[in-house]
Amino acid sequence: MKNMLYRWINRIRLKQKLFLSYLIVIIIPITVLGIYNYWQSKQLLGVQAEQSLERSADTIAQNMNFKLEQYRNTANIILYNSAIQKIVSTTYLDYVNLRWDLDQYLYQQFKMIVALNKEIVHLTIYTEADIPESGTALVSATRVANEAWYKQAVGHSAPVWGWDSGHVYLASPFPSLMVNGKNNVLYMNIDYDQFFAPISQLTSDLGIIVADTAGEIIYSNQGQIDDRLGMADMKEQDIIKSDGGTSLIGGQRMLVVKNAISQGNWFMYTYVPVSQVSPDAGNIIKATLIVIGLCLLLLIGIILLLSNTMIKRIHLLLTWMKRVEQGELNLQIKTTSTDEIGDLTVRFGNMLHRLNNLIQEVYANTIVQKEAELRALQAQISPHFLYNTLSFINWRALRSDEHEISHVVTSLSKFYRTVLNKGDQIIAVKDEIDNIKSYLDIVRMMKDNSFDVIYEIDERIYSYRMINFILQPLVENAIQHGIEKDDSDKGILRITASLEQDTILFTVEDNGVGIPEEIIGELLTAQSSGYGLKNVNERIQLKFGSEYGIEISSQIGKGTVMKVVIPRITR
Template sequence: MTLLKFIRNLRLRQKLLLSYVMVIFLPTIVLGLYAYQSSKSSLDSQFMQSADNEAKKVTLEISYRLQRQEMSMKSIAFHPAVIELMSNPNQDLYLQFKTLSDKIEPIFFNLMYMVGDMNEIMLYSESRQSELGNFISPSSAVKEKDWYLETKGSDTTKWWFEDGELFATRVIHNIEFRTVSGELYVRFDYNKIFGDFIGRGIEGNGMIITDRQNRPVLTEHVGQMDDVQLQSLSRKGTLKATISGESYLIVNKDIPQTDWILHYLVPDNQHKTGIGNILSATGIIVLICMVFLSIIIFLFSETMLKGIEKLNTKMKMVEDGDLTVVVSTNSKDEIGQLTDRFGSMLKQINQLITEVYQTKITQKAAELKALQAQINPHFLYNSLSLINSKALRIDAQEISDLVNQLSRYYRTTLNKGKQVISIQDEWTNVQAYIHIQLAMHNANFDVEFDADDKVFQFDMIHLILQPIVENAIMHGIDQKRGERGKLILRASLDGEDIVFVVEDNGVGMEPSKIARMLEYESDGYGIKNVQERLQLLFGSEYGICIHSQSGVGTSVSVRIPQYRHIREEES
């Protein structure tokens, strides 16, 4: 109560200043903060999506290269001569050498020296005790190797990087494919497989490829990392980490056909510059808005207070009147002083003067209301025109379009205070309203207009279609889930009548609710008021008809006669 009393006793100028701060400055600051946070969130999302896309490209490129080499290895492992030689170690030695020299070695030499990606090819035989030529050795020579044990238990190609050597292994089955007869070992030229990744960086981005033990296979454009940092790299998802004092966004991707992981590193400072620019721009815009609003508030306050003070001074001159009406107030501001002095004057005015004076007051109030009907729209239109010009000046086309729609909507809604409007203007009014609603709904529903041009030569009651469209959007389309909303407006001639139809694919209504909409104001959403106005002017045979199916949608038709209003000449 003490706070309310303090505010009530403030002078009018102080109250205006306080209200402007609460209504204008605080929302402006909040809007600026919201715009900054939204822009920052969008920039972060774009940054992470871009990093993810780049990581996918690198992963696919590496996978393609390894898969191409794997195809070459499969051509060896599944070659009939290789399978026969590995499956029959007891075959005549001469025939074995002949098979090796005539059928197998040419393939190996072609892959090693013609294609050039393979540095070494070895076949390890499970049943052989001695070497055969340069390409076949007994498996016992490598049975202690990690890759041998893991390869023997798998039917897929295994990729390895050990002691600076890049190689791949896979098993070779016997002729009947029932047991393992040996292993294929291929050592690759590291530089030819990964060479063009070395030295390649996209705007400072880096990459690390690690094997199943988190040992590095490739490290490019990244600072020095110790074993602890390597072991801490995640095998899934996206994370942030600090490497050599620099913060990175790390995108982790599995490399298909291998047990390797690509860690794609993007310096975190790449998008911090953009965030700083957004913060600076937001701060400047908010500051400019506050300065501009301060000037407008000052000019407006001075104008309004000056007029009230003049009115208060003039009313003191008639304070000795003789009216019996008691007028008083507990407020102590300028309006309170004005009311008290006006009440003192009224007590001294006699009954006859009171009646004449009240008549004049009523007349003046009507004149003032009529004047306001002309002045207020001009003020509104001029304000909207100012906003439009400023929007165009900063190339904000979307704001400009929305302001133009708002201007059309209020021009046709005010309609110079008249209750009758041309169908052309009523159609323009509802189109502008729908365009505004589309902007408010982020264009999440579709609109279709279908009007016979012949209807535009007639008139109708003002503001008939807009409440129906509002009802269709708020209580039909907005409540729909899943399917995209659609709104259809039609206008056509039907004999001597004109029929408007508003359809939506919203949630629909039960028949009982349709009846209540036309009978009770509480559930009518404005439909009952429209129905009463139509039937009051045109008769009970005209008005609204509603068809709806729950879960499917609603169709509202409005029938009016072909009506032309006789317009009086405006003075």
């Protein structure tokens, strides 16, 4: 799989590689940021929705506390009315006076309160005093002595709120110090629907449950919102058991806010499905995708612009290369860019300029070489003429019985044939030895055999080849600068040739005057007037390498030894 991917990457064009690499580098962070933004937005909107629900629940709870406090204040108008307190604390002997007090104070007060508060159905005072009952306004406490709300009211100084048979009631005791220890309770009957009407109007999209401390449900609008919020399977008792927050109720996640109604000692539960308050994930995803899409379109445009600019210059450079490949070498390649592609273009232009210079140099060298070949061809005429002349002299010498002249001419002819070698620099080692022997024969005749020559040649070297004209300069130096300058003894020249491991060793040794140490170093570095030792040493090292060449050792008054080391070669 990895190899297939590499092959696919290697096959696609550079522009496509750049586009894909840029696109991948851009898509990854944009996608990560988009997902992160989606979750952050969803959580933020969810928190905002939860906070909004809490604010709505707090508002409703405050309104209910305020309303209960209003009813309590209304009840206090009666409870702390001195005329009414007098009525429930006085033992009337004359019922006419009682009737008068009821009409003037109690009934008038009740009518005014009911007139101002339409939701109050009626007001009743239940008294333990020995007073005759008067309609629903003044009733004996014995009628409700067994009611739970009455027992609770007379046992506490605080008012008691409750509900029963479609109405809400407030039962509040009179201050005991003001009524001579008799229990008197004001009962305020409030219409249920009117009491909870404001809640129904404010919470059309929210579930509301009002329950007392015992868990008895006082109010619930579940029946009104079941179809709208899809909570038909939810049970009210499950809501009451929740302490608030997010809970799984009726098979769906519900958000519940619990508020205390301190005036009535009640609890209000505001609830709604999480799906209703949480933001629509589809809309968030859609918005996120739109933003990502717009960013990608913008970045793709920038990528195309950058890649096209880069690829355009690469294509231009490739076009120049193709034109050069087709032989158009005189192109003027210029660029103003200073990046890597610009640098590559400049270097290609410099390379092309250098190539043109090299071509001109090679062309000029070729012309020189052709001229040299022509001169060499012309020079071949001279050796042929020389050989023919020497042959004629040899023939005339033999006819005149001049055998010494014939020997010299024959040696000279052999020497030049070996030296010239038809223009080839590589000759057989045997030919080089024969050449030096012919040279020494001629020199000894010219010098009346003033020195002797000793040859110690290992014939195994004859199967190898070497550069021509190597030994003659060494022998000539030994004769002219060694043997001829020593008049004390007859000169001796010793020439040896042997195999040493992978090399051939030639030695030219004389018993001459020797060479001073300071001159030995100059022999291989200083250029002489003729074809000297420096030329021989350079030819060997240029042909075979710096590890080969000439080595000179000498002692003053004893002679000089020159060694030549070359590799064994057969071709």
